[in-house]
Amino acid sequence: MGEPIREIATKRSVEAVYTGGSVRWSANGQKLFSTCTNVVKVIDLQDTNGNYTIGDPEDELRITCTAVDKNRNRLLIAYNNQVIREYSIPLDPVQNKPELARSWKTMHSAPILVMEFSEDGNLLATGAADHVVKVWNLTEQQCTHTLKGPSVVSAIVFGKNEKLVVGYIEGQLNLYNIMRGAPKKLVNEWQNHNSHITALLQIPESRVVVALSRDQTMSLHETETHETLKVLPLYESIESGAIGHNGNLFTVGEEGVLKEWVIDTAKLLMKKRVTSSQIDQLSYDMVSNRFLAVSAEQNLIVLDFQSLKITRQIVGFHDEIYSCCLFGSKESHMAVASNTSEIRIYNTKTLDCQLIRGHSESVLSVVSPKWDTSILISCSKDNSIIFWRLHNLNQDSDVTSTSLVPICAATGHANSVTALAVSNTAKAPFLASVSTDCTIKLWDLRELAKMKVTEVTGDGEIVDSLPKLTCSSTMVAHGKDVNCVDVSESDALIATGGMDKLVKLWQLDTNRMQLGIGGTLTGHRRGVGDVKFARSSHKLASCSGDMTVKIWNVSEKNCVQTITGHTCAVFRVLFVRNDTQIISADSAGIVKIWTIKTAECETSVDAHTDKVWSLASNDEESEFVTAGTDGRIVFWKDITEEKQKVEDEKRREAIEQDQTLTNLLSQKRYKEALVFALTLAKPYCAFKVISALISDESEEELGLAISRLDTRQTEILLQFCVKWNTNSRTSHVAQRVFFEIIHLVNPDDLIGMPNAFSYIESLLPYTQRHMDRLDRARQDVSLFDFVWKQMRSVV
Structure with missing residues (x-):
C-alpha cells in the first residue's frame, strides 16, 4: 500500500439505533423495533445486513411511543403532533419493509406516552400527557371511549371481560369498563401506591393485574371483584417488569439487576446483574424465549430465559466517543471508549458488541501493543489503568466465543488519565500514561506476561481486586492538562502535548525504566491536541487548537513545516504511506489527507457532524476508523486505486467511442x-x-x-x-x-x-x-x- 491516498470512501459505519423510548419484539422474535428520534430502526438479531429504517430521517416530527399487536402484523407509531401512523408488517420474511397502511389524528391535546393493544388486536388504548386515555376500535376505525384521569398516564393494560386498567405517574390506578352500553365507565379507583406506576401486567389465565411502582412495591388487583389482593414490598424502585412462561414475575430497576419473584408472595428466587446502570425496560418474547432489557445508557441487552446469559448486546447510541482501537488476531475486534464506564468491544466482521464493566467512570482511551494484540489497555476518569486480555472460548470468532478479562491495574495518577502509549517492541515493554494532573508516568510491563487472568467476582470495584503494577518513573510534564502521548518507533523517545501549547520530548532508559528530559518544541499558539511520531523517519507531527499541523525534526528540535487549511481546532493527526502523507481531523468533523512534500490537501471529507476525537488505521493502512462527539463510528477505505481504474476505463471507453465515431464519419x-x-x-x-x-x-x-x-x-x-x-x-x-x-x-x-x-x-x-x-x-x-x-x- 505504498501509493499515495487520493480518495477515501465510507466502507461501513456504526450508527445510532436507539435514542430512548419504546422497543418492541417482532412476531418471530428475531427482530426488534426501536425508537431512534424520528424513525424506527428495525434490528435483525440474526443478520446485521437485515437492518433497515421505517420513516423519513428528514421528518421534523419526533416519535413518542410505539406499539406492536399480539399477532405482530401491525406497527403503530405515535408522533409529537398526536398523529398515529399504522404500518403493516409483512408475514413473508423476504419482504422486509413494512408499508404505511393509514394514519389518523387522535385529538389528544398532549403527546401520547403509552399505546397498548387488546389481546385480540381489535382495540387500541392510547394514554397521553393530557391525562386522557382513548380507546380505538381499529376494525371500525373510530374512537369508542375517552377516559379522563387524575394525572399523566404512565401504563395501560387490557384486562379480562372488557376491562381496562390505567396507571398514572402519581400512583393512582383506575379500572374502567369499556363494554359497549356499560352504565358506568370508571368502576374503581385504587390508591395503593404513592409514586409513578411503571408497569401493569395481566397474569395469564386469570383476572388479576400486577401493578409495579417506583415506591418499591407491587400490588395485585382483581378486575372483576375490584379487590386489592396484596401489596408486597420489592425493596427497589421498579422501572419495568414482565411475566415469564413459568408464571413468575421478573423485574428491573435502578440497580441494573434482573430479579425473579413468586408473584403471590414476592419471594425472591433469583437475581442476575445485567448492567451497572439502571434498566428502564424489560420485555419477554415467548417465541424465542428471551428477555430484552433496555438500560438507561440506551443499550439493548438480550438474555436467554433459561440460563439468563447475555446472548446479544447492542449499543443504541454511543453518545460521545473518545477513542477507538483495533486489536485481536488479524484485528478481529475493536475497542471503543465513550462517555460511559463500560468498554464497548465490537467484532469487526459482524459488528456484534460486548459491554465490558471495569472502570467506575468514563473511559478516555484504549490502546493495544503491537507485540501482543490480545492485550488491551484502558484508562479512565477514575484515575486508573486496567490491562485486559482477549480470550477465545472456541474456534469461532464471533462475539459469544470471546471474552475480555482483566489481568492487572495501574493506579497512581491524582486525576483523570487522558491518554496512553505503549512500546513498539517486547524487548523492554513499557506503558506511558499522561493525566490532567500534569504528569507523565512510566510503567514497566516486563512482568505482565507472567500475570494470570484474574477471576473477579461480585459487583464491587474491579480495580480494587486486581494485582497492581508499580510505577517506574514519574515526571511533571506540563504546566496544564496533558492531552496526548506517543512513543517513537525505536522506543527511545516519548512525546507529550498539553494545554500549555508545548510539545515535550522525553528520553527513555529502558534498562532502568527511567524518564529524562529530551527537549521542548514551541510554536503552537493554542493547546496541543495530538502528537505522532513518524515510523520511518526522524519526524514528529503535532496538531493544535490554532488550526495548524506542524512537522518537527526530532533530531534538531525545530519546526520544518506548518500545514494550514483547517478552519477550526485540529484534534487528531496520523502518519501514513511511509510518512509521506498525514491524515488530520478537526472539531468540525472534517478529515483531510495531506501530502507532506507539497503541503497540498489531497482530499477533504465531511466525516462527522461534530468533533473527531479518534483517528486510527489498520496495519495495512488500507482502512481507517474515525469517531467523535456525534457517536458515529465510520470505517473508511482507500479507493484511490479503484477510482483510478474507473477513470482509466472511462477514458479508454471515450477514446474507443471517439475512434468509432471518427471512422463512421470518415466512411x-x-x-x-x-x-x-x-x-x-x-x-x-x-x-x-x-x-x-x-x-x-x-x-x-x-x-x-x-x-x-x-x-x-x-x-x-x-x-x-x-x-x-x-x-x-x-x-x-x-x-x-x-x-x-x-x-x-x-x-x-x-x-x-x-x-x-x-x-x-x-x-x-x-x-x-x-x-x-x-x-x-x-x-x-x-x-x-x-x-x-x-x-x-x-x-
Whole structure:
C-alpha cells in the first residue's frame, strides 16, 4: 500500500439505533423495533445486513411511543403532533419493509406516552400527557371511549371481560369498563401506591393485574371483584417488569439487576446483574424465549430465559466517543471508549458488541501493543489503568466465543488519565500514561506476561481486586492538562502535548525504566491536541487548537513545516504511506489527507457532524476508523486505486467511442453515426454528425437519418436541440433538426413523448430571439445596400 491516498470512501459505519423510548419484539422474535428520534430502526438479531429504517430521517416530527399487536402484523407509531401512523408488517420474511397502511389524528391535546393493544388486536388504548386515555376500535376505525384521569398516564393494560386498567405517574390506578352500553365507565379507583406506576401486567389465565411502582412495591388487583389482593414490598424502585412462561414475575430497576419473584408472595428466587446502570425496560418474547432489557445508557441487552446469559448486546447510541482501537488476531475486534464506564468491544466482521464493566467512570482511551494484540489497555476518569486480555472460548470468532478479562491495574495518577502509549517492541515493554494532573508516568510491563487472568467476582470495584503494577518513573510534564502521548518507533523517545501549547520530548532508559528530559518544541499558539511520531523517519507531527499541523525534526528540535487549511481546532493527526502523507481531523468533523512534500490537501471529507476525537488505521493502512462527539463510528477505505481504474476505463471507453465515431464519419456512414451518438447521449458528437449531414451534397440525407430513429432516440435529439438553440453559433443546426422532426414524426407520437411540451416551451423564446436577430440583420443589409446604391449613383 505504498501509493499515495487520493480518495477515501465510507466502507461501513456504526450508527445510532436507539435514542430512548419504546422497543418492541417482532412476531418471530428475531427482530426488534426501536425508537431512534424520528424513525424506527428495525434490528435483525440474526443478520446485521437485515437492518433497515421505517420513516423519513428528514421528518421534523419526533416519535413518542410505539406499539406492536399480539399477532405482530401491525406497527403503530405515535408522533409529537398526536398523529398515529399504522404500518403493516409483512408475514413473508423476504419482504422486509413494512408499508404505511393509514394514519389518523387522535385529538389528544398532549403527546401520547403509552399505546397498548387488546389481546385480540381489535382495540387500541392510547394514554397521553393530557391525562386522557382513548380507546380505538381499529376494525371500525373510530374512537369508542375517552377516559379522563387524575394525572399523566404512565401504563395501560387490557384486562379480562372488557376491562381496562390505567396507571398514572402519581400512583393512582383506575379500572374502567369499556363494554359497549356499560352504565358506568370508571368502576374503581385504587390508591395503593404513592409514586409513578411503571408497569401493569395481566397474569395469564386469570383476572388479576400486577401493578409495579417506583415506591418499591407491587400490588395485585382483581378486575372483576375490584379487590386489592396484596401489596408486597420489592425493596427497589421498579422501572419495568414482565411475566415469564413459568408464571413468575421478573423485574428491573435502578440497580441494573434482573430479579425473579413468586408473584403471590414476592419471594425472591433469583437475581442476575445485567448492567451497572439502571434498566428502564424489560420485555419477554415467548417465541424465542428471551428477555430484552433496555438500560438507561440506551443499550439493548438480550438474555436467554433459561440460563439468563447475555446472548446479544447492542449499543443504541454511543453518545460521545473518545477513542477507538483495533486489536485481536488479524484485528478481529475493536475497542471503543465513550462517555460511559463500560468498554464497548465490537467484532469487526459482524459488528456484534460486548459491554465490558471495569472502570467506575468514563473511559478516555484504549490502546493495544503491537507485540501482543490480545492485550488491551484502558484508562479512565477514575484515575486508573486496567490491562485486559482477549480470550477465545472456541474456534469461532464471533462475539459469544470471546471474552475480555482483566489481568492487572495501574493506579497512581491524582486525576483523570487522558491518554496512553505503549512500546513498539517486547524487548523492554513499557506503558506511558499522561493525566490532567500534569504528569507523565512510566510503567514497566516486563512482568505482565507472567500475570494470570484474574477471576473477579461480585459487583464491587474491579480495580480494587486486581494485582497492581508499580510505577517506574514519574515526571511533571506540563504546566496544564496533558492531552496526548506517543512513543517513537525505536522506543527511545516519548512525546507529550498539553494545554500549555508545548510539545515535550522525553528520553527513555529502558534498562532502568527511567524518564529524562529530551527537549521542548514551541510554536503552537493554542493547546496541543495530538502528537505522532513518524515510523520511518526522524519526524514528529503535532496538531493544535490554532488550526495548524506542524512537522518537527526530532533530531534538531525545530519546526520544518506548518500545514494550514483547517478552519477550526485540529484534534487528531496520523502518519501514513511511509510518512509521506498525514491524515488530520478537526472539531468540525472534517478529515483531510495531506501530502507532506507539497503541503497540498489531497482530499477533504465531511466525516462527522461534530468533533473527531479518534483517528486510527489498520496495519495495512488500507482502512481507517474515525469517531467523535456525534457517536458515529465510520470505517473508511482507500479507493484511490479503484477510482483510478474507473477513470482509466472511462477514458479508454471515450477514446474507443471517439475512434468509432471518427471512422463512421470518415466512411460517410452518417445514419449509423447519428444513432451511435444518440445512444451514447453525447450532444457534441451528435452535433458533428448533423453538421456533416447538412453539409452533404444530398439535402435529403438528414431527413432520412431522422426518419430511422425510434421514439427514445428522437426524444434525446429534441433534448439536444433545446441545448443547441440557446447558442447563436449552433442554433441553425437546432432549427434545421426541429424542422425535420415536425415534418417527419407523426404528431401523435410527438405529443406522446413525456416532455414534449416542455421542449417546445424551451425552444420558443430562443427561437424568437434568433428571429429578431435575423430581422435586424436583414434590415441592416437592406440599409447598407441602399446606401451603396446611392453612393454609386452619385459617383
